[in-house]
Amino acid sequence: MRKRMIDIRKIAIAGLVLSISFSAFSGCALKSDTPIVGKLVGLKSDEMFKIDKLLCSKAEYMLVMMNTANRYKSDFGGNIDWNANVNKDLTMTDFVKDKVKEDITMKYALSAMAEKNGVSLTNKEKAEIQTKASDYYKALTDGEKKYTGAEEKDVENLYTNYMLADKVYSKITENVGNDISEEDARVIKIQYIRMNTESKKAAKIKSTLKDVKSIVEGGYQEFAREAKQYSLDDTIERVMKKSEAASKYELEAFKVSKGKISNIIEDGNNYYLIYCIDNYMKDETAKNKQELMDKEKEQYFNKEYTAFLNNIETDFNEKEEKKIKIEDSDDMSSIVVFD
Numbered sequence: 474m475r476k477r478m479i480d481i482r483k484i485a486i487a488g489l490v491l492s493i494s495f496s497a498f499s500g501c502a503l504k505s506d507t508p509i510v511g512k513l514v515g516l517k518s519d520e521m522f523k524i525d526k527l528l529c530s531k532a533e534y535m536l537v538m539m540n541t542a543n544r545y546k547s548d549f550g551g552n553i554d555w556n557a558n559v560n561k562d563l564t565m566t567d568f569v570k571d572k573v574k575e576d577i578t579m580k581y582a583l584s585a586m587a588e589k590n591g592v593s594l595t596n597k598e599k600a601e602i603q604t605k606a607s608d609y610y611k612a613l614t615d616g617e618k619k620y621t622g623a624e625e626k627d628v629e630n631l632y633t634n635y636m637l638a639d640k641v642y643s644k645i646t647e648n649v650g651n652d653i654s655e656e657d658a659r660v661i662k663i664q665y666i667r668m669n670t671e672s673k674k675a676a677k678i679k680s681t682l683k684d685v686k687s688i689v690e691g692g693y694q695e696f697a698r699e700a701k702q703y704s705l706d707d708t709i710e711r712v713m714k715k716s717e718a719a720s721k722y723e724l725e726a727f728k729v730s731k732g733k734i735s736n737i738i739e740d741g742n743n744y745y746l747i748y749c750i751d752n753y754m755k756d757e758t759a760k761n762k763q764e765l766m767d768k769e770k771e772q773y774f775n776k777e778y779t780a781f782l783n784n785i786e787t788d789f790n791e792k793e794e795k796k797i798k799i800e801d802s803d804d805m806s807s808i809v810v811f812d
Contacts, residue, residue, distance in 0.1 A: 661713050
């Protein structure tokens with residue numbers, strides 16, 4: 474019998490939501506090349522993993538497992554075949570279990586770095602955690618409590634370690650990426666014409682582009698109409714990030730003022746004429762600046778994170794993890810963000 478396949482695009486969308494909820498720090502969905510692996514002997518049946526001195530109970534682990542499964546179930550309209558294949562080698566159950574392991578071990582590893590980085594929770598934060606943990610635990614159904622084996626203290630531990638993790642990440646990366654300027658991140662919108670010497674002689678191309686510039690600047694024609702007529706590219710409009718500009722014509726585009734046309738730009742066998750629609754897209758520039766900062770923070774953090782894990786003892790209870798099954802019941806629907 475042919476196994477049912479789950480649309481990987483829906484998985485990706487739901488996974489993005491979960492990345493933001495469970496493993497995102499200042500917008501970065503982090504991954505590590507240093508996984509937490511199990512030893513042959515070490516952890517008890519009610520212990521899932523240990524990072525340095527920090528222990529994660531099975532109940533804490535199961536809370537995240539249930540929460541993650543419930544969110545996927547909600548995103549898929551309340552019904553998932555957990556045995557369906559995401560790809561030929563991975564079922565939906567395996568996918569969620571891998572996701573949970575990656576997310577919670579990274580959160581707890583960050584929490585384990587708190588003391589080293591001088592990070593702790595304030596009395597106000599501790600009080601907030603107690604309130605959230607109490608409210609969440611009271612809202613759990615009997616079926617959810619039975620499935621996770623959790624008590625209120627397990628929920629409180631989970632909230633504590635997740636909040637510490639976020640504070641540690643912020644502390645480690647607080648000064649990273651701050652040197653990125655608005656100019657570094659500037660985003661522009663242009664229209665352009667590209668012509669190539671493979672189809673026409675250089676002299677003819679230069680003459681054509683010179684005429685185009687003249688009639689557009691004279692107000693006799695719109696640049697877009699000329700671009701559609703002469704450009705070799707189907708697309709005549711581009712939004713460009715300075716941080717990604719590499720070719721000569723891309724770099725030159727950032728020198729053109731709004732509403733102006735460039736001089737003819739020779740770039741290899743190509744000749745360009747650029748009209749600048751907007752030389753500073755404010756919202757897009759702000760978004761790009763944040764993305765550049767997040768990327769630098771992520772790269773810096775991963776170095777620190779890997780160095781930390783390489784110098785401590787870790788253990789993961791792979792035997793117990795293999796026993797975990799995802800239950801699909803109307804009694805299982807609680808969703809929460811533990812940050």
